[in-house]
Amino acid sequence: MTRFCFFASLLFLTMLLCFCYATITPTSPLSIGQTLRSSNEVYELGFFSPNNTKNQYVGIWFKDTTPRIIVWVANREKPVTDTMANLSISSNGSLLLFDGNHGVVWSSGVTFASNGYRVELSDSGNLMVVDKISERTLWQSFDHLGNTLLQSSFLMYNLATGEKRFLTSWKSYNDPSPGDFVAQITPQVPSQGFIMKGSTPYWRSGPWAKTRFTGLPLMDESFTSPFSLHQDVNGSGYFSYSEKDNNLSRIVLTSEGSLEVFRHNGTTWEFNYQTPAHSCDSYDACGPFGLCVTSVPPKCKCFKGFEPKYTEEWKRGNWTGGCVRQTELLCERNSTGKDANVFYPVANIKPPDSYEFANTVDFEECHQICLHNCSCLAFAYISGIGCLVWNQELMDAVQFSVGGELLSIRLAPSELNGNKSKHTIIASTVSIALFVILGFAAFGFWRCRVEHNADISKDEWRNELKPKDVPGLDLFEMNTIQTATNNFSLSNKIGQGGFGSVYKGKLQDGKEIAVKRLSSSSGQGKEEFLNEIVLISKLQHKNLVRVLGYCIKGEEKLLIYEFMLNKSLDTFLFESRKKIEIDWPKRFNIIQGIARGLLYLHRDSRLKVIHRDLKVSNILLDEKMNPKISDFGLARMYQGTEYLDNTRRVVGTLGYMAPEYAWTGAFSEKSDIYSFGVLLLEIISGKKISRFSCGGKTLLAYVWEFWSENRGTDLLDQDVADSCRPFEVGRCVQIGLLCVQHQPEDRPNTLELLSMLTTTSDLPPPKQPTFVVHTRDDQSMPNVLITVNEMTQSVFLGR
Incomplete structure (x- = not known):
């Protein structure tokens, strides 16, 4: 009796193991409760039910991570509810999902003439149907992406065949049916990434520049990019990514329309990056010829030489109407005379949409191409790309605090030099006004000399350092810094430099800062201070310290930096x-x-x-x-x-x-x-x-x-x-x-x-x-x- 029980238990255990970890053949389908694993034990294929509902889906997930992360779903639009449902393969190589009544709910949709097939889940998470004789892949899930991009899978387009691979969001967290958003790359040269909401652009990456997207300021020259994008002369392009450390990672298009990057640290998933993350990331937030400035709070402004199309709407914060040109362009081809158009450079820009690639050698040649083409409204010469020109309205332009590109805008010469006759009238008016003012000033000069000089000094600094002139830098109030540094107490002092003292501070939101309090006797005057502020605001590299803002009050000049935990070397x-x-x-x-x-x-x-x-x-x-x-x-x-x-x-x-x-x-x-x-x-x-x-x-x-x-x-x-x-x-x-x-x-x-x-x-x-x-x-x-x-x-x- 004991021996019988032993063999019965062994038989039951063997059946249970076979039941849990299965293969897929025409005579041995995959049923609910069974799974197919990759050989490296990283990925698993089987049936799952979102949030423990009755709906069952066939999907792929990471095998040993918690919570379960689904990376691909077969029957996104047609869940099964019968417990007898199974996934099988037909004699002609087509994957079939049957409900309990043997009706086909989902199919891979292709058939092949072959001597035999094998279904396998690769070590990269790719479900494949493979020809047993030639080992050729006949069908693969990587050709039919869901909401997740894994390493070795890729987005692509092929103009010759019309083939596209893109991500489609889930409808909600618990509903894998196709949602409102699609992430794809475009066939223009150079390509760029788009998130579309239906047929409307929702977010844009900016053009690809060899190793980075120009609309993502974190991808500067110091960024070690895991991404690659290749375009060929045959009209096809491929975007993929690969982590050097081989850690598990994924890029997900959420049901809210954001792309999120996650990496697994061996224990849990770590959130690494998200876009769109800022209101300026929304496509065309400021309308044609509008510029979205990533300040706090963000704001829209018009490019130089432009003004709001609908002034009252613009004042109320409705910026979608964009801007219109103030002075009409009178373009004379090859003109170098007084009516020749000029180009005004704007720094830290996400290149606008609807660009065209011009094959040029350098910046000057790019400039000349745009100058001699009357329809060219702007140009940019970008490292990793070359020359881009714009012949249409400038759409979806953003100005970052750091990073970005230099965009040159075509303007009428009067926008920079002014109209000569207008200047003459203004000069005459100013001269008369100055004569009157100087008469009164001479009478009262001896009574207010000290106060006047002090006010001028203060106002001069304020005017020189308007936030709009130094984008991305915050102008802090003195009482804010005094509170943060405990009124520059000795206990907060962390350093002494040639131009003054450095204090540690903490803002009301908990952010730690380093405050450089410039000594009035340091020898650093207005020139050096302006130089440091403007200079650092234009430089961004992982091995350069970042300035957050500045503060001026009377003779006090302060620079506010990111706080370095380990201080100086x-x-x-x-x-x-x-x-x-x-x-x-x-x-x-x-x-x-x-x-x-x-x-x-x-x-x-x-x-x-x-x-x-x-x-x-x-x-x-x-x-x-x-x-x-x-x-x-x-x-x-x-x-x-x-x-x-x-x-x-x-x-x-x-x-x-x-x-x-x-x-x-x-x-x-x-x-x-x-x-x-x-x-x-x-x-x-x-x-x-x-x-x-x-x-x-x-x-x-x-x-x-x-x-x-x-x-x-x-x-x-x-x-x-x-x-x-x-x-x-x-x-x-x-x-x-x-x-x-x-x-x-x-x-x-x-x-x-x-x-x-x-x-x-x-x-x-x-x-x-x-x-x-x-x-x-x-x-x-x-x-x-x-x-x-x-x-x-x-x-x-x-x-």
Whole structure:
């Protein structure tokens, strides 16, 4: 009896296992309760019921994640309710879903002539019907997408065959039937992504630029894109994505019409990205020739040279009517005379819709093509694309706080220069008015001189820094900052720089900020302050610190930055208890990150920027110890990458300044390279250049001596020597010496520098650096001004 029970139990268990994990054949269909798994045990096919309703659907889901995530549904529009329903395959290779009465509810819809078929669920989540003899895929679920895009699946179009693959939203969270929204790529060149609500555009990505969509500002030059989009001359295009770490991920088109990206961290799903996420993401929010500004709150404005079409509606916040041109274009083909049209550049723009691609060589050729075509209303030359021109109304244009492209708008010359006769009348009127005003002003000048000057000073700053002139930056009120920093209390002070103090603050919404309170005696005037604000607002890179806004009240000038949890690099590098927290791998990552940020400043940003004060205290570290270059108040914009420029005012930090800059005021990309070299050697050694002394040697002399004796790896900070990677350390020492060469031409440029740090190619031997001991009583430097931190200096040179 015991033996009988054992065999009965074994038979029951075998039947149960066969029941749960099945194959699909004409004689062995898949029933409710059974599943088909992928060989990697990641995906599973079977019947499911949304929210435990009676409706049953055949779908694919992630096998071992909670909650269950459905990625594909076969019978989206026709659920079955009979418990005897099953999924089978016909003798001619068509997948069939039967209800309990053997009626066909859903079919894959194709038949084949073959000797046999196999149904399998691939490791990428693709349900396939495969020819047993040729192993050719006859049908696949990836050709019939639902609301989810997986890795290895793709959106596509083929103009020759008319084939399209797109995502369609569910009707609701519990109803997988087709909803209102469709996500697709367009056949225009370059392609762009669209979410459509019915036949109406709902969201647009902007044109594809090699590795990124131009309408998504997060996809800047620093973005490592998992996406790819390919178009060919035969009229087809394919968009897909692939995660390098092979983690589970998915892109979902929700029933509300948003695209959401999720990644699985091994335990739970993490929300990674969503679009549309901002009111300006809605298609054509501001109408033709309207510009949606992503400020807080968002607002619509007209492009320069345009005015609202319906003024009263516009004032009430109804912006859909858009804008119309103020001055008619009188285009004369090839005209260069006084009536020739002009182009006004607008920065940080999501390129409008309805563009055309023009095959040109460079920006100037793109400009000329548009100039000599009277129907061309705007143009943009975009990295990764080339020349785009607009011959129709500018629709769905957005202005970001950072990122975006430079769009040049065609205007009548009077929009920029004004009408001459009009100017004459205005000038005459102003002259008369000024004569009267000056008479009264002379009478009362002695009574209000001080108050008048103070008001002018305040108003001047306010007028210079209108939010519209610096898009994306917030103008904070002083009482807001005082509350956030506890009235600039010492307990909130986190740093002291050459131009003032830095305080930690917390806004009412809980957001942490860093407030740079510029000293009135710092030597930084209006020019530098404006330079820093405007400059940083135009620069965006993962290795650059981001400015959030500014505050001005009387003589007070404040800059508000994103708060960096780990403060500056020097708080780790030169602190005996904290330096062990940055071992060599972290230091090497910091070195490479600084180099990438510098490459962006020098080469990849629209502005070409020389920092001029690169040092450890100007390298901030985020919560993951990633470096961010800060303090652009000393930066100088310049044209080109190699040309020297001169300045009467030399600003920088002793020890970090290149010889040619310190003594003559000549600065270039190579002067920043010199500063980077010093910074690199400090990171390796853990020694501060201004305090280093060993037998009367400077840090550079000390490093040269070790490198000459083939002991470069011995320079690594002994507190982290256990983490040493000898090849990387030795190579970095040699790179550092190449960066601090006396002659600028002997130093690498920034592109070469990053290549040296990221490859194993041979390096040239460095020459012995010129060692200079900087002292504060050096009589060869006239008018030296050492600021509060006794390191940053301003030197005024004759010319």
